[in-house]
Amino acid sequence: MELRLTDLDRPEGFERLVLAEDASAGLRALICVHSTVLGPAAGGCRMWNYANDAEAIADVMRLARGMTYKNAMAGLGLGGGKSVIIGDARRDKTPAMMRAFGRAVDALKGIYYTAEDVGISPQDMVYAAAETRYAVGLSDASGDPSPWTAEGVFRCLGIGAAHVFGSADLTGRRVLVQGLGHVGLSLAEKLHVAGADLIVTDIHTAALEDTKTRLEATVCAPDEVFDQQMDIFAPCALGGVLNGDSSPKLGARLVCGAANNQLATPGIAEKLRARGITYLPDYVVNAGGIISVASEIHGTGDAWRRERLDGIAGRVAEMLTRATAGNCSTEQIADQMVEQMLREASAA
Known part of the structure; x- marks a missing residue:
């Protein structure tokens, strides 16, 4: 099976919830966009061995909403989103999986930028970035956040x-x-x-x-x-x-x-x-971390990051x-x- 994206029922107050699947790459992921009112949604990708889909959906929704609030308070000009890959990051993750995830992100046409989170490394984002320009937090750009x-x-x-x-x-x-x-x-x-x-x-x-x-x-x-x-x-x-x-x-x-x-x-x-x-x-x-990633999205540097750190303090x-x-x-x-x-x- 090639990559397949399925829009799930959109919860109230959320803009989009997508199930991404690619059996050949072992990918089963959820991408949630909470809000793009302040700009394109941005938030990391987490890989976790959820007990079931309901648990994964609840987590990605909670995290996506949290990113809207986090990005707003940090003054980043970005909305909030999040993604989760269902599986054991130590056992199941492969470059092919991350490339398939990159294709899923790319299919959303820029409404969501992804980066690393729990279970995902900057190198994993490099694999994803081979398929999309909306994967950030790369080791040769903003680096480890x-x-x-x-x-x-x-x-x-x-x-x-x-x-x-x-x-x-x-x-x-x-x-x-x-x-x-x-x-x-x-x-x-x-x-x-x-x-x-x-x-x-x-x-x-x-x-x-x-x-x-x-x-x-x-x-x-x-x-x-x-x-x-x-x-x-x-x-x-x-x-x-x-x-x-x-x-x-x-x-x-x-x-x-x-x-x-x-x-x-x-x-x-x-x-x-x-x-x-x-x-x-x-x-x-x-x-x-998202300040560092946002600087990559906006093409700014360390001075911009430090100003935002001062801002959150x-x-x-x-x-x-x-x-x-x-x-x-x-x-x-x-x-x-x-x-x-x-x-x-x-x-x-």
Whole structure:
């Protein structure tokens, strides 16, 4: 079977949901375009071994909507979209699969730009880019976006620390970094240099041993995260980590991390606020990666990227001020800011 694209029922508030299949290449993927009000949709491609199609659809929709909000808050002139490839990235992924995925992206004729995400590397994007000019985040262009994501989170964490603790100085602050992938490890390195007292957790032993030795970090088991004494929690693994069971146990006063969709349900942010815990919305603080990718789309350079990193740090400061004045969560303020941007763009 050659590549086949099937438009699925469009959920309310979304522009397009496409199933892409190519049996000969082993491809079964979903591409979701949430909004192009602010520009062509942009968001990475994730490869994950979903239990079923319904789980994959729910994930790609949530992620696509999140990209609309993230791109808007970062001032990128881009809308929001996302794609997921169903399968085990360590076992199933092949160059032929990625080229077939590139053809699927190309068939959308520029309404969606893709890049790497969980399970997808810059080299995978090179294979996809052989079939489409709408695959970005290439190693010879903007390169690995992880350092930019980590830098953005680190800057926002400093803003949050100044608000919560009265100082951006992280010396002696106990910071738990959950997840030591490219972004989490880079963030941990920055925190170590800043003098933080690191606690780390990951499912891969080698990563834990590295940070324990090199960054003088304390290691905790993944299922013991919420038993730890900490000042700041930095979730850098997969989403949904703060839920009805885990959030009441959290002892940190500040949450700032790179993971997408950290809150399992929208009401968690308000529950954290009621307990005196400041949550910095993930889609704002982790925008460094898409900023790097956007610079490739727009043909700009590092100065443009740094300006946008400064911009997201500024928005975090504004959110904290407004949330304090309004006695509400930063998530509520952030959503209000984005929704106003979208209304103004739609009316223009």
